[in-house]
Amino acid sequence: MKYSALxxxxxxxxxxxxxxxxxxxLETVQDRGELVCGVNTGLTGxxxxxxxxxxxxxxxxxxxxxxxxxxGDASAVSYVPTTSTDRFDLLTSGRIDMLxxxxxxxxxxxxxxxxxxxxxxxxxxxxxxxxxxxxxxxxTELDGAxxxxxxxxxxxxxxxxxxxxxGMSFTAQSGETNAELEQAFLAGSCDAxxxxxxGLAATRASFPNPDDYIILPExxxxxxxxxxxxxxxxxxxxxxxxxxxxxxxxxxLGVTSDNVEEMASADNENPEVRRLxxxxxxxxxxxxxxxxxxxxxxxxxxxxxxxxxxxxxxxTPIGLARGLNAQWTDGGLLxxxxxx
Amino acid sequence: MSDVHAQTVPFVRKSMLPEAEPPARQRGVPLxxxxxxxxxxxxxxxxxxxxxxxxxxxxxxxxxxxxGVWNADSLRExxxxxxxxxxxxxxxxxxxxxxxxxxxxxxxxxxxxxFWRPTLAFVLLLVAIAPVLYLSLxxxxxxxxxxxxxxxxxxxxxxxxxxxxxxxxxxxxxxGALRLVLPRFGAIVATxxxxxxxxxxxxxxxxxxxxxxxxxxxxxxxxxGSAAFGGFLLSFVLGVTGVSLSLPLGLLLSxxxxxxxxxxxxxxxxxxxxxxGVPLITLLFTASLLLNYFLPPNSDFDIILRVIIMVTLFAAxxxxxxxxxxxAALPRGQYEAADALGLDYWKAQRLIILxxxxxxxxPGIVSTFIGLFKDTTLVVFIGLRDPLKGVTDMIRQTxxxxxxxxxxxxxxxxxxxxxCFSMSRYAMYLERKLERGH
Numbered sequence: 154m155k156y157s158a159l160x161x162x163x164x165x166x167x168x169x170x171x172x173x174x175x176x177x178x179l180e181t182v183q184d185r186g187e188l189v190c191g192v193n194t195g196l197t198g199x200x201x202x203x204x205x206x207x208x209x210x211x212x213x214x215x216x217x218x219x220x221x222x223x224x225g226d227a228s229a230v231s232y233v234p235t236t237s238t239d240r241f242d243l244l245t246s247g248r249i250d251m252l253x254x255x256x257x258x259x260x261x262x263x264x265x266x267x268x269x270x271x272x273x274x275x276x277x278x279x280x281x282x283x284x285x286x287x288x289x290x291x292x293t294e295l296d297g298a299x300x301x302x303x304x305x306x307x308x309x310x311x312x313x314x315x316x317x318x319x320g321m322s323f324t325a326q327s328g329e330t331n332a333e334l335e336q337a338f339l340a341g342s343c344d345a346x347x348x349x350x351x352g353l354a355a356t357r358a359s360f361p362n363p364d365d366y367i368i369l370p371e372x373x374x375x376x377x378x379x380x381x382x383x384x385x386x387x388x389x390x391x392x393x394x395x396x397x398x399x400x401x402x403x404x405x406l407g408v409t410s411d412n413v414e415e416m417a418s419a420d421n422e423n424p425e426v427r428r429l430x431x432x433x434x435x436x437x438x439x440x441x442x443x444x445x446x447x448x449x450x451x452x453x454x455x456x457x458x459x460x461x462x463x464x465x466x467x468x469t470p471i472g473l474a475r476g477l478n479a480q481w482t483d484g485g486l487l488x489x490x491x492x493x
Numbered sequence: 494m495s496d497v498h499a500q501t502v503p504f505v506r507k508s509m510l511p512e513a514e515p516p517a518r519q520r521g522v523p524l525x526x527x528x529x530x531x532x533x534x535x536x537x538x539x540x541x542x543x544x545x546x547x548x549x550x551x552x553x554x555x556x557x558x559x560x561g562v563w564n565a566d567s568l569r570e571x572x573x574x575x576x577x578x579x580x581x582x583x584x585x586x587x588x589x590x591x592x593x594x595x596x597x598x599x600x601x602x603x604x605x606x607x608f609w610r611p612t613l614a615f616v617l618l619l620v621a622i623a624p625v626l627y628l629s630l631x632x633x634x635x636x637x638x639x640x641x642x643x644x645x646x647x648x649x650x651x652x653x654x655x656x657x658x659x660x661x662x663x664x665x666x667x668x669g670a671l672r673l674v675l676p677r678f679g680a681i682v683a684t685x686x687x688x689x690x691x692x693x694x695x696x697x698x699x700x701x702x703x704x705x706x707x708x709x710x711x712x713x714x715x716x717x718g719s720a721a722f723g724g725f726l727l728s729f730v731l732g733v734t735g736v737s738l739s740l741p742l743g744l745l746l747s748x749x750x751x752x753x754x755x756x757x758x759x760x761x762x763x764x765x766x767x768x769x770g771v772p773l774i775t776l777l778f779t780a781s782l783l784l785n786y787f788l789p790p791n792s793d794f795d796i797i798l799r800v801i802i803m804v805t806l807f808a809a810x811x812x813x814x815x816x817x818x819x820x821a822a823l824p825r826g827q828y829e830a831a832d833a834l835g836l837d838y839w840k841a842q843r844l845i846i847l848x849x850x851x852x853x854x855x856p857g858i859v860s861t862f863i864g865l866f867k868d869t870t871l872v873v874f875i876g877l878r879d880p881l882k883g884v885t886d887m888i889r890q891t892x893x894x895x896x897x898x899x900x901x902x903x904x905x906x907x908x909x910x911x912x913c914f915s916m917s918r919y920a921m922y923l924e925r926k927l928e929r930g931h
Binding site: 197202203355356359470 | 569596597782892
């Protein structure tokens with residue numbers, strides 16, 4: 154092991170020689186035969202690594218969907234775990250092709266950082282959890298409370314904003330990671346625990362006695378989480394955006410992983426399904442993909458609703474309701490533009 | 494005088510009494526207890542308080558550990574099993590998580606079908622360090638120790654075997670150049686050539702040569718990227734490399750700091766004081782983030798290699814100071830004796846000064862190594878998966894194990910204790926063996 158320094162140096166010279174070229178991201182990915190996707194180092198339900206080192210989760214499913222669309226193989230993904238600090242650097246420096254890491258779409262990130270958002274795959278928002286025996290039914294009753302919060306995140310700023318606008322005061326108990334904060338909250342050293350609502354649900358489900366805790370109804374911030382790509386890479390951004398739209402539209406149109414082959418047959422009467430699945434027209438070729446790209450996507454990962462149910466929904470321990478993430482026809486915000 | 498006694502003293506014992514056992518209070522367990530635990534009222538109070546604290550700790554932790562569940566698929570299942578066995582409101586450890594995830598704690602994300610490679614590398618590591626640690630073993634084994642780094646690199650990272658072989662060839666070339674040039678042009682030229690030849694070889698020819706040889710005799714293992722390294726595998730790679738590189742570097746730095754040449758002296762002082770004045774975490778951030786700005790874009794300077802360099806420099810600065818302390822502790826007479834024998838600088842260091850100085854500094858050096866090994870967990874802050882927090886946080890975020898807290902810390906802590914305690918016991922063995930009684 155002593156001399157590995159030297160091997161590394163050799164590898165460096167080798168890699169530096171390959172350098173960058175003028176290929177489009179799509180060509181790069183297809184030549185490589187693999188999509189490099191930035192995901193969270195670990196977030197319950199969104200990005201998890203199993204005992205067999207395989208990645209699963211809601212955000213991971215989007216990586217798989219894009220790989221299925223571009224390469225026809227949902228397993229042709231190399232996952233790069235990213236932290237909240239290095240995720241944008243990794244994307245802009247080209248070390249990952251896309252970022253699917255519960256990243257909030259904000260003005261400054263979109264405009265100022267060299268990246269584009271390709272849509273929203275989960276509408277989240279910051280909430281509060283308290284012990285039910287406190288008798289608190291609303292966040293407006295939390296005046297003077299001690300609140301457990303992860304330091305250095307936007308949740309901290311949202312919390313300060315919310316309490317200032319409502320003329321209340323609070324004491325923050327900051328912690329480095331959620332695991333520490335959950336222990337502090339369980340031990341009773343703070344009155345309330347705040348983070349994104351999806352995280353609150355996952356945390357509550359992990360407590361020994363979930364019924365002793367309630368999540369307050371107020372959502373104090375908007376956190377539209379979505380996949381991101383490099384700025385001025387419109388063709389690639391289109392592919393990511395329309396893969397996500399295909400997942401959403403498939404749910405709306407009733408296309409599932411079980412019936413997609415059947416729906417893709419020529420005698421399907423719904424023209425939009427025919428266009429989506431490439432039976433009619435050549436929508437796929439417009440993006441530089443095969444016409445049956447959406448069939449590959451949906452048969453590999455299922456539609457949006459199936460993915461949600463598998464990783465976050467009420468059949469999982471996390472047990473999230475669809476809420477804002479329901480189809481627009483069901484009172485949610487999911488609204489895929491038409492495939493035409 | 495004895496006749497005087499015979500007349501004045503009514504009784505005189507004529508034979509010795511047989512040796513009797515000391516009274517019960519003066520021997521065995523009661524004596525030990527009284528001398529060590531109850532020798533005064535203050536110590537008695539302390540003993541009672543200490544025993545109470547120990548009993549309380551064991552009584553509160555041990556049942557929890559013993560109630561632990563070994564077979565379950567999630568934390569919830571663990572809790573249900575404990576409640577089913579011991580009733581409502583009872584808690585127990587969930588060792589099932591360790592049982593399911595121990596490969597990730599040991600090997601990180603290393604592909605599971607080739608676990609034999611890091612395992613073999615570890616076994617060979619024991620073979621390679623044995624002759625270094627135990628002087629009674631045959632010296633020929635040191636040849637294997639010298640080849641081991643290349644072998645371990647090949648086993649762990651895979652790829653063609655010819656790359657590490659070509660790097661070894663570079664060292665051989667350097668040595669050959671030294672032997673060739675030294676008698677003719679003197680030490681300074683020879684050193685320069687001995688450095689330059691291997692560097693040129695590695696920089697210009699080694700890569701192509703490795704490729705050509707691979708074409709001729711294909712001998713390669715499946716490559717494994719540095720991203721797959723984690724857990725104790727990562728700690729060992731960083732720790733063992735850091736330890737074996739920082740000792741020689743620290744030795745040179747400590748000699749340099751005592752050098753009479755102002756240039757060398759101030760360079761060493763500057764380096765040591767700078768490194769010791771900066772927290773390790775700063776150096777790690779430098780390695781992971783700052784270096785990117787100096788490297789050409791798109792270059793992928795291996796992150797583990799960067800960390801190894803930083804950890805080595807950090808440990809070397811501390812080792813240098815430990816050895817400098819030992820050098821200062823040697824009596825002036827030893828240096829003068831070496832001079833009087835007509836030894837040149839390197840011979841004096843090698844034969845007289847360093848053997849004594851290193852012996853004195855063993856406890857300090859081993860402390861530094863233990864610290865270095867434990868510090869490898871800091872790499873979690875630059876996104877590497879150290880065993881303590883990197884792997885643990887990853888597992889804690891899975892739906893099945895979310896909410897588990899103490900079990901992983903206990904497991905990893907126990908492993909660290911075993912490793913660090915062995916290092917410290919070895920150091921004590923070495924001190925006893927080198928004891929010369931003066």
